[in-house]
Every structure is written in structure tokens, then in C-alpha cells.
Amino acid sequence: MTNNAKSRKEEALLYHSEGRPGKIEVIPTKPYSTQKDLSLAYSPGVAEPCLAIEHNPDDAYRYTAKGNLVAVISNGTAVLGLGDIGAAAGKPVMEGKGLLFKTFADIDVFDIEVDTKDTERFIETVKNISVTFGGINLEDIKAPECFEIEERLKEELSIPVMHDDQHGTAIISSAALLNALEVAGKKIGEVQVVVNGAGAAAVSCAKLYIALGVKPENLVMCDSKGVITTRRKNLTPVKAGFATDRGIETLEEALAGADVFLGLSVADVLTQEMVRSMAANPIVFALANPDPEISYDNAMAAREDIIFATGRSDYPNQVNNVLGFPYIFRGALDVRATKINEAMKIGAVLALAELAKQPVPDIVAAAYNDNDITFGRKYLIPKALDPRLISCISVAVAKAAIESGVARKTITDWKAYAQELESRMGRDDKLMRAVRSKVCTAAPRRIVFSEGDRLTTIKAAVHLANENIAEPILVGNRAKIETLLRDNHLHLDAKHIVDFQHDDEAERRNRYAALLYGKVSRKGVRMHEAVDYMMRRDWFTLMMVAAGDADTSILGYTHRYNEALKPVRQIFTQGDTTLATMEIVTTKKGPMFFADTAVNPSPSVDDLVHIALMAARTVRNFGIEPVIGMLSHSNFGTDTEPLASKIAKAVEILHYRYPELLVDGEMKADIALNKKARSEFYPFNKLGDRDINVLIFPNLSSANISYKMMEILGGAEINGPILMGLDRSCVHLIPEVAGTRAIRNLSVLAAAETISSK
Known part of the structure; x- marks a missing residue:
């Protein structure tokens, strides 16, 4: 086994074992914090829906999760390219299928591994548990048994059954x-x-x-x-x-x-x-x-x-099968189809074929770093990250089910159904997948890490190199890095390590010092100080970018973000350049962007204007149109104290100078995030019925508290901080305590910015 193969093996095993083992979990969908909640969820309140379902079995769709629940069932006899490895060994694949169902179509899944190769016993098992589910996805069952199993279950059950491998x-x-x-x-x-x-x-x-x-x-x-x-x-x-x-x-x-x-x-x-x-x-x-x-x-x-x-x-x-099965089951479930028939499959085929002929959205072009995705020899079917797939295919499948007579529920307002499909998606990392795909299709960017001899950084670097996402450069003690690589069964070529304090790097340090002195001599830095700075990992790392030896950098910091920004300002800014940070907060409604979360403790009116403009520009780089809410404790002048007035003044300037920008405020968070209430109580607002996706906070404390509460209490995934305001993407800062995933994701964002800025 090669070193890279060993690294991939270790990474895959760690991915599945780290934290909560496996890839899926069950989450309550109703309140459960009070005794009243519990009495409704279980005894005695649960008796009422039980009796209703006894009287009318179809009420199971009304009172339980059945209508959005699919069983992914296998006996492990034909698992991926692994063959007959057994039911238990196939479980990671079935969990993975569940993850894809949830991620792409918001369908809940129980994975079920049936430990039998006997066709009759397998069929009987599935039939006996089928009442639990709205649909059944058969998976990784070998031929020819799979043909009989699927045909029998389709004939004998009244819910959709599909063997996706076929x-x-x-x-x-x-x-x-x-x-x-x-x-x-x-x-x-x-x-x-x-x-x-x-x-x-x-x-x-x-x-x-x-x-x-x-x-x-x-x-x-x-x-x-x-x-x-x-x-x-x-x-x-x-x-x-x-x-x-x-x-x-x-x-x-x-x-x-x-x-x-x-x-x-x-x-x-x-x-x-x-x-x-x-x-x-x-x-x-x-x-x-x-x-x-x-x-x-x-x-x-x-x-x-x-x-x-x-x-x-x-x-x-x-x-790629992910273009089909999540959306086919989505459409089948939504009309309570009794089966997935030929008409529904052909409906999916025709919808997929037609979608490939439509103009590709900007977010897809950005995701694949290709502005020339047009129907032809190299683009016959849609891309897997195309957000239109769920509405396009699910609608076609649902229509075919109704027209072919296998639907038990009718949809008449197809526009409303399509909108429901687009808005129902739960928390996922679609944006990060799109950004990662964009980076993967470009030449790997050279990313230098100041904390190169930390294990979390090393793991992130190995992943970036193995996936050809970036050319990582680890700044740190070579012996320590090589020991950590060896002890953790990781591999990284020697070219990815720069022992910046070693005698071998003396010539480079002197070259960087001369370049630094030329940049900052008029900022009070003397030549001998520039030489001393090159023995410090943060300054050395930044000068690798300034000298053109790296495309961007990830700088670690300990306590205060602003302290870590001092060398960045010295090297890459002139005058009083406004800098700010933005966090990507992945929510049930999709990605939200919070700014400023780390730099400006009490931003001035001009700072707020610049922060809004920088945030808008950064969000557009992700292929998303920014809709900006300027937050306060006041709604459109209901309070005239200085903090609220400052926000109002910034909005006034933005409206006057940038009339095309979708921004308004000042407003409270509940009004900003509730477009119905916003339109009802403040119909004059500029944003209309648009959902706000960018939040500009009145000060650093409110922004920092908000995104961290979203992460801990709301379960949102946070990516960032993205440093804004520099002429080019040359650095992003991350706490030294950050985990491997956070470092990896920020690296992907940094690499994407270097592509967008070219």
C-alpha cells in the first residue's frame, strides 16, 4: 500500500469514527423541553394519533414521519466494487446513501442491513417492516436475486420500491x-x-x-x-x-x-x-x-x-446516480405514490435531458470554475451540484405519478410545489461543496500555513494535497513535522515543508527581509528589525505570499485577532484601510453571511458602509446575490440613540451612493429574518419579499456572540473567518485551537478567492 493510500485509509476511518460514530443520526422534530411536551409526545397524548391511524391508516402520513421516511435496505451481497462483503460490512455504504438522501432531497432514512442471502427470507423481512416507511430503496443486492426481489416487492407492497443499482x-x-x-x-x-x-x-x-x-x-x-x-x-x-x-x-x-x-x-x-x-x-x-x-x-x-x-x-x-434517486423518491413521496413505475422513470429521464439544455446558473459555473458550461459533447447531463435538480426532477416524477394513476395525493399548484422543494432543504454544506468543486477544477493553489507543525494543520494539509485541492506549504520545524507525519501514518512530500529557522533557509530569509524593508521602511521598521521578523513564523509566512512563493496563507493566532493583523496591515495595506471579517453560517434556510465578526470593535458610519460593500462583493464571488440587513435594536427610527442612528446613517449613505445594492435597516433581527412581518409593518423597506442572507452587525460583540450562539445552540456549521478589505486574497487568520475541518474549509475558501481575484 502506498503512503497516499495509507493516508486516505486513515482519513476515511477517522472520518467515520471521529465524534459520534457513523454518518447519520435521529433528531427530534417537536418540542420536548417541558413535561407538557413529553406528555404529548408519549403517554398519554400519543394515544390520540394512534387511535386516528387505527381508524384511518392513511393518517400515518399526517401524524408520523412515514411520508418522508425511506428505508435503505441491503444484504451486502454486491457492495460498491467490494462484492459480497456481508450485511454488517455494507452498513457504512447504506449510511452514506442515507446522508445523500438527506443532503440532496431532505428525505429521512433508516438504513437496514438484512443478514440473509435467501431471497424468500429477505422479501418476507422487507414486507414485514414496510409499514414503517413511505418508500424503500434496495441497495447493493447481487444479480439475479435482485430482479426477483424488486419485482416481488413492487407487486406486493403499496409504497415506492426501487433498486437504485439497476x-x-x-x-x-x-x-x-x-x-x-x-x-x-x-x-x-x-x-x-x-x-x-x-x-x-x-x-x-x-x-x-x-x-x-x-x-x-x-x-x-x-x-x-x-x-x-x-x-x-x-x-x-x-x-x-x-x-x-x-x-x-x-x-x-x-x-x-x-x-x-x-x-x-x-x-x-x-x-x-x-x-x-x-x-x-x-x-x-x-x-x-x-x-x-x-x-x-x-x-x-x-x-x-x-x-x-x-x-x-x-x-x-x-x-452519477445522485442525479436521480434523491429527487425520484422526493417526487414519489410527495404524491404518496404506490410505486415507481416506468412513466415516472421516463419522466425523470426527460427532465434531466431537458435541464442540460437550459442556461447554467452562475452558482454552478462558479462551483466548477467554468463559465462555458453549455449543452454539447462535453455537457450532456446536468452537474451534480446544480440546485435546480430537486425542483426539475421531483416535479416531473410527481406529475408522471399522478398522470399514470399511482399517486394517492394530487398536486395542482406546481409552481408552489417547486418553490416548496427549493425552500425545504435542511442544513447542509452545499455552498462549501460548490466552492470546493470550483477549487478542484483549477490549478492547485499554493497555500502556506504558519502553524505548520501542529497536527491539526498537518492533517488538513495532507487532505488538501491528496485531493489535489492545493499545494500546502507547512512552515515549522521539519523534524517535528516529519515525526508527527510518521506517528500518525500520514504522508507529505518534503517539498511541502519549510523549516524557516534552519540555516538552509538563510538566503530566503535575507531575501524576504530586503523585500519587507522596501515595503515598510517608511512605516518605522528598520532593516535589522526586518531581519529579526523573518525568524518569526507569522512574518515569514506572510512574506512567502508577498514574494510570490505562495498564493495565499492561513495564519494562526492565539488570543486577539487584531493583534495578529498587525503584520498583515504592515505588509499588505496602505493608510487606514478598512478590514473586516465575515463568517459563513450554514442554516436550514441556506448560507447566511455575518459581518464584521473579528476586527472592528465599534465601527464608525464609514466603517459600516465599507463592511457592507465588502460583504456584498465577497458574497457575489460565491455566485449569490447579496440581500443585506443592517442590524440594530431599533426598527427604522423607533429609537434615536447613537448606536441606532449610526446604522441608519450608514444605510442612508448606501442608498444614496449605491442605489442598486439590496440593503436596508436599521432593523431588529426578528424583522430582518421575517420578510412577512417586515413587509407588513414596514412596507416601505427596500428588500420587499426577498430573504436576507447578509447580516451586518452594529458592533463586534453582537456579531461575535451571534455566530457563536448559532454554532453551539443552533447547530449551524461555521466557515471562516474570511478576511475582507485587502487588494488580493493573501491571508486568512484562524485560531490556533481550530480543528482540522475548520482549517481545511478555510483553506478551500482562501484558494477559491485567489481564483476569483485573478
């Missing part, structure tokens, strides 16, 4: 196929299709392709023995359904003149010669994971006219 890939690849055919100028009823692989996913893909218009006689399926033909003996019923009577035996023969190749098999089975033998504008979906049937580079070299997709995120056209 249908997820089928739905996503079908959308890609429709769009690829459009790009190639081919008709689905005329194309020759070759499917390599005869497992659950391949069979489901073939069936859905035929349902969409591929002629059965034009589809050839291959397995490990070659073409599945009528001449072969002992075929399973499933394979026999795809047997061809053509006089061909091998994959190579089948591909000659073919229009489409779908691979759900093994790596490197497809050669360049085979691709060259295909028809013009060949469509090649090489979906084996992690390594496709033909590498991207080899496929591109084989044909200039190729239309190519894989299951990988590092190449165009990723066929």
Missing part, C-alpha cells in the same frame, strides 16, 4: 443518451447499441433504452463470455431475453459499425481499435468504476468525433 444508472445514462443522440444527429429508433455487462445495472439500462425507442433487434448485450446469442446454452431468463441471433461472438465484432457503446463491466476492455470501428460520432459510455472500460485519454485519442461519458467526476459527462 434504475439509477439507467435513468441518468438514458438522459445522457437522448442528448448525445441529439448532438450526434441520430435517431434513437435507428441506432445500433452494444451493452457490455449483463448485471443489474446493464439489464435495467437496456430495458429503459428500449422503452425510450431503441429497437430490441438493434441492441446486443455482451458478458464476460462474449456476445449473448441464441446459440449459447444455459442462459438465465434475463440474459435469454437479450440474446441475439446475429452471427457474431465477440465484443469486437459487435462494435463494428455500432453507434452506441454502454459499458458496465471492467476496466480496459474497450480498445482504441474497437472505438475506431464504430460509426461516425460514436457514443461511448464507459461507466465501470473506478476505472472505465477505456481511459479518457485513450478514448479522446481514438476518435475526434467521439461523444464520451464515464462514472468519474474528473471527466466531462459524469453519469
